[in-house]
Amino acid sequence: MNNNKIPIFELIYVIVNYGLGSKVLQKAKQYGISGGTIFLARGTVTNSLLNFLSLYDEKKEIVLMGIDSQTANCALVELNKEFQFEKQNKGIAFTTSACNIVGSKCFNSKAFKEDGGVNKQMYQIIITIVNRGKAEEVIEAAKTAGSKGGTIINARGSGVNETSKLFSMEIEPEKETVLIVSKKDITDSIVSSIREKLEIDKPGNGIIFIQDINKAYGVYE
Amino acid sequence: MNVIVSKFKEVLFSVLPITVMVIILNFTVVPIEQVLIIRFLIGSLFVVFGLTIFLIGVDIGITPLGSLTGKSLAKTNKLWLVLIVGLILGFFISIAEPGLMVLANQVNLVTFGQISGISILVIVSVGLAIMLSLGFLRIFYNIPLYKVLIVLYLIILALSLFSSREFLAIAFDASGSTTGILAVPFILSLSVGISMLKKDSNASEKDSFGLVAIASTGAIMSVLLLSMFSNPEEFQAILNPKLSEVNSIIGPFIMIIPSYLKESLMAILPLIAILLVLQKIYFKLKKREIRKLITGFVFAFIGLLLFLIGVNAGFMNVGTILGNNLALLDNKIYIIVIGFILGFVTILAEPAVYVLTHQIEDVTSGYVKKKVVLFPLAIGVGLAVALSVIRILVSEIELWHYLLPGYIISLILMFFIPKLFVGIAFDAGGVATGPVTATFILAFIQGAAQAFEDADLLVDGFGMIAMVAMTPIITLELLGLVFAIKSKTKGVKKGNE
16 A cells, blocks of 8 residues: 555546436446436537537436446446447546545445556546536537537536625526546647637636546547 | 437327327227328327427527526616516517417407407406516515415405306416417526526525416406406307318318418517517627527427417317217216326327426426426326316306315415425416317317207306316425425435425
């Protein structure tokens, strides 16, 4: 046991078509994952006919599950068999590292990562949070830099001074969160493309952060 | 193609039950002429395709417009503006509603012209517009829905004491007719749009629903008021809906195209006007967005047209014949049971029901599932139809014998259920009364009423829509009760109260 605190927990993201989220979660439970959170999102469509008909939003569900690496890897393999992520339009699944997970009893805290070198971190996830209505621009910007698409989650939140009041309602500005999975070598160009197009560096225009992905299934080249 | 295929499947599975049911009836209890049954099947095809296209249109055009409008209104932060815009929106949506026009004409007819169709149309629209504005205020000022509803229904109760029984039926039917196929998705998304802005997500869930309910009480109150002031004394029975004698299969489909073309256009025009005006002065959407909305409107229009043609040419006659033949059978149990089943399966094909259930899933992030809502809703409508049939069979039962206890129960139940369900339940009442109910089920009931000498078509024929608007409220509130009890036994704090 070395002193290097290698992350021993993983967050599994599974992005599937609308309606499949609960099934993924059920299956995952069979493989030892204690629970998860599902949220609604929408993805982008590349089909030109659908684009012509303005049907470019596709409803998705994202399942977020946290578990120790070992279980995560096994579960992912099984989930991949079950849901066939490598086929087109079946969804994607990937994991990112988490330092610790609190609040779930099922974790075996002694689980340590045994071989840190096996998972070549080929992919990264770029998470961009922008004001409502800007998500499509983010994805457009990402596409020009070589990304294949993204998933949008409606969200709301506020910076330091943004909460306001309309009539008697407390209002929080609406945001959109964009998840984009990209290959490591083009991450930088995608990020800079988004930064440029959306002027992220100006205050109030949004934030971007990037996480490493340990394993990914169903991401296309 | 995922989007289209999945929508199509969803629609197919909800139109299939009613189709299968009618075919089964055809081969067992009530044989129907071959021409009619073929027409019915073609009608079903129209309905499936029409509904698919319509719902896609609602998804990308009408719902986004509604929530945009709601949000923009809230963001103005000006009370007078909200009130005025609410009035204008409510008035134009309602006055263009095809269902309301039909009702207005009927009222004109049964009162010997003492109450003109136009006056009903205008008065109901004004009523709805006022209540829509008040509904906005309720959301903005966080006034609990159940308090508002109690006050409103007490007013209705008081008013209905002074009105004739014919008008009671017309008033409650009017509330069902105004909340039509396009108005419901639009009004629903208006409130969801506003509520999404709220910081407190519990409040936001609760306040997403209820606007349809409040708006439709406006229609009831205005008709009741009208009847008090005009006080017509004579009534004549409405003309029996004529069975079309045309023996061709395609003929009826072509014959009704012009009138439904007009109807669909009328229904969609106010929304297009709203979009264009607001885009000019407020939204300033990007080209891509505006293109999407307009494409959605085109879809909604085409879908609506196909759907209405299918329902009216294919379903209506079959409904009348089913009702008529079943009522003539000696064993009256048949018509009651079959009425229940027909109600149960038709509601699944009702367009606004989709919009509501999807909206519920969205707002609760999938916590309240579509199927969970559909089942009680269908039972509710089934009950409504069965009860309406009983009312025709037993002439001593009057409409208010159902409505009064029904609304009392639904008002009392409000206190015991999570507040989210109050909104959902009362909205569902308005949602359930769409074009399928108004044609197929209404035809069924009127067909049954024709079979009886002593059934008064006015009193028995009207009022069915009122029932369909009421029973789902109760069944959905019971669903809320189940949710409340379940989450208590699990020891999970829902915090919805």
